[in-house]
Amino acid sequence: MRKLLNTLYVTMPDAYLARDGENVLIKAENEIKFRIPVHNLEGIVCFGFAGASPGLMHLCCERGVTLSFLTEYGKFMGRITGKVSGNILLRKKQYRWTENESITVRLAKRFILAKIINGRAVLHRAVRDHPQTVDTDQLTDIMRNMAIMAKRLDKTDDLNVVRGLEGQAANLYFSGFNQLILNQKDDFFMAGRNRRPPLDRVNALLSFLYTLLTHEVVAALESVGLDPQAGFLHRDRPGRQSLALDVMEELRPHFADRLAVTLINRNQIDPSGFIIKENGAVIMDDKTRKELLIAWQKRKQEEIMHPFLEEKVSLGLVPYIQAMLLARHIRGDLEDYPPFFWK
Structure with a gap:
């Protein structure tokens, strides 16, 4: 079983990563700011323009630690990994499945159905917990239409239709997202989902x-x-983590959306911690990123009842459980892939 607190996030824009024996060093202004043994890590994620020494890269590859680089906006730039591991037979079957239209449609429907159901659950909780504060009529109408899309999803065998329904359901869901924000409404609101930037x-x-x-x-x-x-x-698509994006769909509402709303409503995130660029792009400052990373790591330690295993597990292990279930399905050990449905 993997540790939960095994990822090192580097947010200092002037940081430089180096190696000292079996240790990872974080340097800034020629001073060592942080030191950690490499065997305590499974991943290092660098935001901004942090550099890394060839020695550190070699150590990460040697010890199986993934070194990822992202922009200050959070856009993925590249990653350094060691030798490819894993069952070649499993991967070959995975590749064959991606070329099979009926299989791709069936699995795509599983991912998106869970995304729609979990999104409805997020909206339903707001209606249940804050009926006097939120616009229950609007959210109820959105949930009703999302349920209709879930039924339409079940009946289609066209991958393009699946993608279209996913987009419509996402637009519906985010059209009610501002209702979930109960505090700091003047500073935290969205006019639909936008990104890059x-x-x-x-x-x-x-x-x-x-x-x-x-x-x-x-x-x-x-x-x-x-x-x-x-x-x-x-x-x-070159450089695109397509399967990761597939599995993410079912996890977004519970993992990310609920955490964002919670941080805003509990005033754990301050609006002054966001920088508005000349082009209108909005990014977080270093302090806010650190606060968010701490909240993320704490969130991963929360326990839930896994809907398929029917066992209590840490939330941070859910991605690994879903990956394991998907691998078992592809190998033939499970008749179908059981997506994550939040209860």
Whole structure:
């Protein structure tokens, strides 16, 4: 079983990563700011323009530690990994499945059905917990229409229709997202989902959390021997982690969206921690990113009842469990893939 607190996030823009024996060093202004043994890590994620020494890169490859580089917006730039591991037979079958239209449609429908159901659950909780504060009529209408799309999804065998329904359901869901924000409404609101770059604080927050979730899912898929780039709903594109994006769909509402709303409503995120650029792009400052990373790591330690295993597990292990279930399905050990449905 993997540790939960095994990812080192580097947010200092002037940081430099170096090696000292079996230790990873974080340097800034020629001073060592942080030191950690490499055997305590499974991943290092650098935001901004942090550099890394060749010695550190060699150590990470040698010890199986993934070194990822992202922009200050959270856009993935590249990653350094060691030798490809995993079951070659499993990967070959995965590749064959991605070329099979009926299989790709079936799995794509599973991912998106869970995304729609989990999104409805987020809206339903707001109606249940805050009926006097939120617009219950609007949210109820959105949930009703999302349920209709879930039924339409079940009846289609066309991948393009699946993608279209996913987009419509996402637009519906985010049209009611402002209702979930109960505090700091003047500073935290969204006019629909936007990214690359995000144009408001809520979208900046969501984009950052989705980036963290991507990293978790990629690591989970690689840990069970699957290729994160060979997806079913998201098609092949150079550098695109298509399978990770597939699996992420079902996890976004519970992992990222709920955490974003919670941080805003509990005043744990300050609007002054967001920088608005001349082009309208909104990014978080270093302090806010650190606060968010701490909240993310704490969130991963929360326990839930896994809907398929019917066992209590830490939330941070859910991506690994879903990756394991998907691998078992592809191998033939499970008749179908059981997506994550939040209860």
